[in-house]
Amino acid sequence: LAKTTQPISMDSYEGQEVNITCSHNNIATNDYITWYQQFPSQGPRFIIQGYKTKVTNEVASLFIPADRKSSTLSLPRVSLSDTAVYYCLVVGVGNMLTFGGGTRLMVKP
């Protein structure tokens, strides 16, 4: 099971771009990189998933270098409502998601 390492916390201000980097040095060939968001007292919510290069959706972008040993979640122009915990997960067959401690993002006015 690939272990992930990400910052414990980050602070940002409204309107800024936030980049959260995650390292996963022992990612396996069939693993995908997946990010979830969790607000207090709510269930995690899927944000984005990728295998390599760049993936973009209406919420975020995910950058994955060629060696796939790290990935960066990019949140454009954050708002106060983006304050949450962001989890980087490496997901293989079976969807048995293993959540780490995540990155607690605080967006300030």
Add this chain to the structure above:
Amino acid sequence: EPEVTQTPSHQVTQMGQEVILRCVPISNHLYFYWYRQILGQKVEFLVSFYNNEISEKSEIFDDQFSVERPDGSNFTLKIRSTKLEDSAMYFCASSAGRETGELFFGEGSRLTVL
């Protein structure tokens, strides 16, 4: 947008009592999961369920826990004899496929064991 619904939102029970947490997964999903999160700690996998049987379970999911899909819509988690350390937020999730990595989580059921 379809969503996973869970009941109750909060349950308080006495130690040793049985508790059943209920979930209605998204209707066309085939894979179902229970996770839990003790206050201030990580989200932990408990069990996955497919085709009316358990696919995988963690060490946490011991003989005190069981899951069931009693009809075509509900997915339940039963804790036979609750312990203080079972106090947590329990999240149900469902997915369309087994390898997508995209799980849809419910809002959770907060269990408090006194």
